[in-house]
Amino acid sequence: MEFLDFGHNPWLVAVSFVVALVAGATGLSLTRDLSEKSVSQRKLAVALGAIALGGGIWSMHFVAMLGLKLPILFYYDAAITLASALIAILMVALALVLLHFFPRTRMTIAASGAIVGAGILTMHYVGMAGMQLCRPIYTGAGVIGSSILAIALCILAIGVAYSVRSNRTIVIGTFCFGAAVFSVHFLAMSGTNFVALENIREFGPVISNEVMAVGVILSSFVIFGAFLWVGTTYLEPAHSGMAQEVTFTPEYSAKDSQTANEPAIVRIPCERDGGKVFVAAPDVVFVRADGHYTQVYTTTDKYFCVWPITEAVKRLVPTGFLRVHRSYLVNPQKVVRFERGKDKGQCTFGENNLPPVPVSRSNLKDAQSAFG
Structure with missing residues (x-):
């Protein structure tokens, strides 16, 4: 050959x-x-x-x-x-x-x-x-x-x-x-x-x-x-893509917050069964990162959210949510028990169908302070 x-x-x-x-x-x-x-x-x-x-x-x-x-x-x-x-x-x-x-x-x-x-x-x-x-x-x-x-x-x-x-x-x-x-x-x-x-x-x-x-x-x-x-x-300017997000969760200035009788309720855009669902932040128990998206847990349901965890932190922490882990945000009002171990912790909730949320070492001090 x-x-x-x-x-x-x-x-x-x-x-x-x-x-x-x-x-x-x-x-x-x-x-x-x-x-x-x-x-x-x-x-x-x-x-x-x-x-x-x-x-x-x-x-x-x-x-x-x-x-x-x-x-x-x-x-x-x-x-x-x-x-x-x-x-x-x-x-x-x-x-x-x-x-x-x-x-x-x-x-x-x-x-x-x-x-x-x-x-x-x-x-x-x-x-x-x-x-x-x-x-x-x-x-x-x-x-x-x-x-x-x-x-x-x-x-x-x-x-x-x-x-x-x-x-x-x-x-x-x-x-x-x-x-x-x-x-x-x-x-x-x-x-x-x-x-x-x-x-x-x-x-x-x-x-x-x-x-x-x-x-x-x-x-x-x-x-x-x-x-x-x-x-x-x-x-394009970095802020040019934010207009659409404002329609989902309008942000309020500090002046507006001070004059309002109650703080504004953030509505989280979620998807379920092919449709758009808006979940009020006070109804949320915790938010879990899921790749570049998040899963939003309430006492009765779990929703898919297009926000990445960084966007959820930016939107929800000012309303009182606490970041306890790089992948988790919790609503302190829904936590019924906080347990601290040697170098980590855990948050549990009143609903049996909800899994516990881990608290990482880097967030342990803030969590302990928030839960007394």
């Missing part, structure tokens, strides 16, 4: 890395601040993010393949090539669904990163299977090395980008994602050899490099356009 000599066009190699970075920035930006949006808006953002990230994986691969220099003419099977794009988009979509519709834990983040890494690998090898008139031959070291690198870098990218959704973490996550897509492709290619074939193995229509170039240009145009659209949101 005689292997073909091959190389890469350095300019297209550089362009492929830029495409991966732009796709990462677009996808991670599209899925930012979804805790403040409705379920339907989150679904749309997840779908668009999956298309941006999965389409970017596909576009990066085939930009790099356009730069592949072989001594023979080769083509691509259109059906297999399209299938590789769909695989990348669907696997990224699965990872984003885990991140935005399930409790976000370390295990969830690791699983999502592993799924994205597996999506990159699957897309690469399915896309390579679509080559016609030449056949790729893989080495074990190349497959194993690219697999480990893909999963490790994608777990790192998702872990950084979803630790705290800020501009800084999105930028770092973007570079980790771009490095994952780029390095996995070329590490896999370094462990690949090519042999010439005499006949075309037809599965679907055959397309040339010229037609593939048009398709890649169109997909890259869409990704770059989405990047410009998303990028403009970073130019």
Whole structure:
């Protein structure tokens, strides 16, 4: 078996890395601040993010393949090539669904990163299977090395980008994602050899490099356009997105509070059975962090709230709520018993269906002071 000599066009190699970075920035930006949006808006953002990230994986691969220099003419099977794009988009979509519709834990983040890494690998090898008139031959070291690198870098990218959704973490996550897509492709290619074939193995229509170039240009145009659209949101003033929140929980100035006979009652926007429910703060027993969202507990029900725990602290602590743990806020009026251990504590409530709330060491002093 005689292997073909091959190389890469350095300019297209550089362009492929830029495409991966732009796709990462677009996808991670599209899925930012979804805790403040409705379920339907989150679904749309997840779908668009999956298309941006999965389409970017596909576009990066085939930009790099356009730069592949072989001594023979080769083509691509259109059906297999399209299938590789769909695989990348669907696997990224699965990872984003885990991140935005399930409790976000370390295990969830690791699983999502592993799924994205597996999506990159699957897309690469399915896309390579679509080559016609030449056949790729893989080495074990190349497959194993690219697999480990893909999963490790994608777990790192998702872990950084979803630790705290800020501009800084999105930028770092973007570079980790771009490095994952780029390095996995070329590490896999370094462990690949090519042999010439005499006949075309037809599965679907055959397309040339010229037609593939048009398709890649169109997909890259869409990704770059989405990047410009998303990028403009970073130019908006930081306070521009607060108007909608005011309709849920109007804030009152100190002057208004002093002149009112009773303090204003904060109404917490929650969701249940597909509808919006507003729960008055005095009726709440405690609030528990749930990833980038919260769960609101009353004496009879539990509600899903789009506020992150930081927003709940900002809104409810001024009304008398006490933060006893980084993941918990309690209504002191509902606490019937406070127990202190050596370096932690526990709050219990009068309702048997409510679990106790832990008090962390850092909040123990404040809790002891509040409960006497």
